[in-house]
Amino acid sequence: MWYNNKVTEMLGIKYPIMQGPFGGGLSTPKLAATVSNMGGLGGYGAYTMSPQDIYDIDKQIKALTNNPYNINLWVSDTDAINGTVSNEVYEYTKQRFKPYFDKAGVEMPDKPAPFKSRFENQLQAILDIKPKVFSFMFGLLPEDVMEQCRKRGIKLVGAATTLDEAIALNNTGVDMIIASGFEAGGHRPSFLAPAEQSTTGTFVLIQLIKEKVSVPVIAAGGIATGSGIAAAFTLGADAVQIGTAFLACEESGALPAHKEALFSDAAKYTMLSRAYTGRLGRGISTQLGLDLIGKENDLLPFPLQTTFMSVLRKAALEKQKHDMVLFWGGQIAPILKHRKADELMKSLIADTTDILH
Numbered sequence: 001m002w003y004n005n006k007v008t009e010m011l012g013i014k015y016p017i018m019q020g021p022f023g024g025g026l027s028t029p030k031l032a033a034t035v036s037n038m039g040g041l042g043g044y045g046a047y048t049m050s051p052q053d054i055y056d057i058d059k060q061i062k063a064l065t066n067n068p069y070n071i072n073l074w075v076s077d078t079d080a081i082n083g084t085v086s087n088e089v090y091e092y093t094k095q096r097f098k099p100y101f102d103k104a105g106v107e108m109p110d111k112p113a114p115f116k117s118r119f120e121n122q123l124q125a126i127l128d129i130k131p132k133v134f135s136f137m138f139g140l141l142p143e144d145v146m147e148q149c150r151k152r153g154i155k156l157v158g159a160a161t162t163l164d165e166a167i168a169l170n171n172t173g174v175d176m177i178i179a180s181g182f183e184a185g186g187h188r189p190s191f192l193a194p195a196e197q198s199t200t201g202t203f204v205l206i207q208l209i210k211e212k213v214s215v216p217v218i219a220a221g222g223i224a225t226g227s228g229i230a231a232a233f234t235l236g237a238d239a240v241q242i243g244t245a246f247l248a249c250e251e252s253g254a255l256p257a258h259k260e261a262l263f264s265d266a267a268k269y270t271m272l273s274r275a276y277t278g279r280l281g282r283g284i285s286t287q288l289g290l291d292l293i294g295k296e297n298d299l300l301p302f303p304l305q306t307t308f309m310s311v312l313r314k315a316a317l318e319k320q321k322h323d324m325v326l327f328w329g330g331q332i333a334p335i336l337k338h339r340k341a342d343e344l345m346k347s348l349i350a351d352t353t354d355i356l357h
Contacts, residue, residue: 003349007216007239010066010175011132011155014039017229017348020243021135022186022252029057031251031341037343042067043241046122047074054125068132070157073122075139076191079278079301083114089300093308096298100288100324106315112300112307113287123242130154137189140172157218159189161198163208167265168192170213173320177213178241179205181221185244185330187281188272192346195280196272204236205335210236216351224332226351233356239343242348243290244330247340253305257317259339267333276313276326278305283326284333 007016019035021043032042043218044061046054054071061341090111103107126134127148134149141149149156158272159178161168166177180189181202190198200208202221209217216238223232224245232240247254248262261267266284273289274280279302283289292298299305316324338344 002233002352005155005238007176007218010216011041013041015345015349016239017041017345018070018239018241019246020186020220020241021070022243022247022328023047023072024077025072026247026253027250028251028253029060029064031246031249031253032061032069034251034341035246035345036065036067036069038342039067040345041070043070043072043135045070045072047077047118047137049122050118051121051125054122054345057133058125058129070133070135070276071126071129072135072137073119073132074137074189075119075141077117077119077138078115078303080115081301083116084112085304086301087111087344091299093298093305096295097308097312099121101312101315104211104312104315104319104321106311109308109311110188112304115303115307119197126154127152127235128352133157135178136157137187138213139191140168143172146173159220160209161188161190161195161205162192163205163212163231165190165192165198165340166213166217166219167211170215176216176217176218176239178207178218178220179237181205181219183269183331184221185247185281185282185333186328187277187279190280199272206232206235206237222330222332224330224336224357226348226353228332229348229352230355233352244328244333245314245336245338245344246341247328248333248336248339249344250339250343254327255317257322259319260323261327262329262333263336263339267336270329270331270333274305276305276309281326282330283328286323286326288324289326300313 022092023045035042158169219237220241
């Protein structure tokens with residue numbers, strides 16, 4: 001059968017279907033456990049969390065499933081030099097965004113506090129927890145960290161948006177590589193070249209990477225159905241990672257307005273924008289995002305921009321001014337059908353089996 005392959009054998013799962021590990025509170029233990037209990041690999045994005053938060057979430061997931069799951073972190077979690085920016089830079093950004101804050105009826109926030117990377121402290125939690133899979137984005141893991149993970153039986157999965165990134169990951173000895181295509185929702189996890197220059201589509205990226213690496217390739221981006229899975233496998237993928245379709249399910253941590261947006265006509269129009277976080281990511285198009293395309297100098301570096309925009313986001317959500325809120329979502333959103341994770345998994349498995357068997 002199509003699902004008996006290197007990935008399922010390596011991870012101890014039945015189906016090579018992985019749930020995208022959403023950050024920023026969009027992942028939930030229930031969603032991860034549901035996917036894992038259905039034979040796939042549930043995921044949890046922990047890059048914004050403290051080590052104690054990660055320990056707590058891990059306990060919650062373990063209480064809901066005995067099956068393998070994935071915890072995800074960001075190797076590079078800040079673009080701010082020394083964690084901050086000058087007062088002059090902040091004042092410039094304030095003036096650029098003032099019309100939007102005025103429209104939402106909210107005062108401009110104070111300058112964000114300096115950000116200190118959490119990654120090294122988070123790593124200790126991963127080593128203690130020993131999840132079956134530790135996936136990472138925005139860079140390469142140090143060799144000593146990889147060695148410690150291997151000693152604990154943790155499978156390492158890195159994300160690539162280009163062939164060069166995949167080769168770099170392969171050379172470090174990761175167990176699998178995610179081919180993260182241009183179509184995907186959320187942040188573009190590029191690390192060797194600017195994200196704007198790393199926009200290869202999923203189905204091209206699979207073929208490029210498959211030719212040059214020695215480990216299984218996981219296709220991510222633009223996949224939400226059995227036919228999408230079958231296409232990815234036909235092109236050489238060994239597994240798929242599905243994000244937007246699971247994000248739209250009731251088990252995810254997305255706000256009700258976010259989920260409804262993914263099932264609305266608005267989902268036909270997505271964009272890549274740095275306006276909301278300082279890093280390039282795909283979500284449902286907004287006028288604010290369109291206004292700021294090509295004006296990256298008007299933004300604060302990640303994650304200071306996220307902190308700055310959080311005040312506007314909160315006010316916009318309270319007043320239902322959703323045109324100023326970026327709801328993450330991929331280009332595949334207009335064909336979403338399922339609102340429950342177990343029903344989505346059943347459909348993915350059945351349809352893929354019908355096509356590939």
